[in-house]
Amino acid sequence: MGLVTDKSSDPSESAQPKSSASGAPTPVPPASSTGKPVTSPFDSPTQQISTSKNVPRTDDDLGLDPDDVPSAKSGAAGTPATAAVGATDSTSSGSKSDTGGQYSYASIPPAAATTSSTATLQRRTRETRRGTLDFGLLILRLVIGGTFIYHGLQKLAGWFHGPGIDGTKAMMEGGGWDYPSLSAALLIAGELGGGILLVLGLATPLAAGALLSTILGAWMWKQGMLPGFQYNMATKTGTEYESVLSGVLVAILFTGPGRLSIDRARGWATRPGWGSVLILVLAVAAAIATYLFLHGGNPLQGIGPFDAKTT
Template sequence: MPTRAEVQGGGPAQGPGGGAAPGFGAAAQGVGGAQDVGGAQGIGGVQDGGAAQGIGSDATTDPALDTEGISPSYAFASIPPAPTAPGDTGRLRRRDDRRGTLDLGLLLLRLVVGGTFIYHGLQKLTGWFHGPGLEGTRDMLENGGWSQADIGAAFLIVSELGGGILIVLGLATPLAAGAVLATIISAWFWKQGMVPGFQYKAGDSAVELESILAGAAAAIILTGPGRLSLDRNRGWATRPFLGSLAALVAAVAAAIGTWLWLHGGNPLTGVGPFN
């Protein structure tokens, strides 16, 4: 074991790594490296000129760890960004953007359904396209058993013409499609009540067209108008849910309430004003 005089006088002192420290150095040999002048050896590197070598090759000085005039340097390996998770919302949004021809199909459906109701609304309002006109519509409802023919005529014209225009534009679509659905259900009740029993394809009382239009209007409520519409920035345009279900239920309830208030009778048995 070296004496105190040997250490102070420049004698060799053994470091943990087995190397020899110079006689005039103030620091000891680190693990696994050689000491030059005036510094401590870090793990895995060689000290040159008074700073401690950290793990890695590039060193940056941390002032917070500065002690007695010595600024140790530490190198940190760069950490790559975390990979995108499978459930990332951005990825889901991109997947939702790939809608294919869905919006084009919804536009075609809206043009057909909305155009049909515009056609019938103009027939009732103006008499165009060999229609009955306003007075003819009122007389038709009165002869068909409606107790308030004026109210019924206004309801039909506003719902068919206004609702049809809004459906074509894709504006306020759940309300517009709900209005035409209530109208076509009322027409279904009226034609079905002319003859007892279910009349799907049987002459003037056939409800085939009304059934198709009712299904199409309900489909527009449930699917939304798509992105080729004025409602494209609304949630119901591409991802309808509770609001659209509420509009569908309200339309059916309005049709039933209107029938019971302005007409009455059971359309499935033909019992009512037609008998």
């Protein structure tokens, strides 16, 4: 039988350093003020954390209900997925938001849907590189608008060897217009006012429409002077000049004045829409109505080879 030795209960004896196998005394950790030995968290991290802190390990400890938290599949299917990213709010450990039973602190809002206005803005942002297009439209406006200003000043003030306002009235009366004063006023206002607005790029659709109506009236007047298709520029009744100006004005209606204009902040400056078609129709209708009211007759009678008996 072996000898059983009772461990001494004397604290002074247990505090004595013990000797190791080599004979050197083993150090004893110093005691704290409470009488317990002072240890480091690095000696046994698991033991220190488990004994010093109450670490939650399950959903019940966190106060979460697994049935109320959507899975990753439901988030991929279109519903906002949620995840436990922290502890519950300060009022109650299991409190939920009023929106669908999801946790307010863990809700991930869905991405905002792209609207048509957002898509349009993104498309316009990518279209910042227009090259020399705006500069070319500026030159076109200066040339066409300047031409109409030139003719308007001839008829109004007699500049540039023009007839002046009295000569314009006499010309309108001799050309078969019933109300020469009104006809001259409309002609001068259309050429001078529309030309200035076109050069500035201000209210460009209205300016181009007014000029188009004015030049179409001149086209019908010259076309109706003689039977046959009056296009040859070599004759006094040739409509080649009026035809070219009309085509350029229609082009400006559908291209806009460009960004080098006062209208640069308007939609019609760079992206004209169906409003251009409406103004084109109104301009043609106004020209026809004005010609029928102030002059009368059918300017298309006997055009070209369609009626050989009149040639």
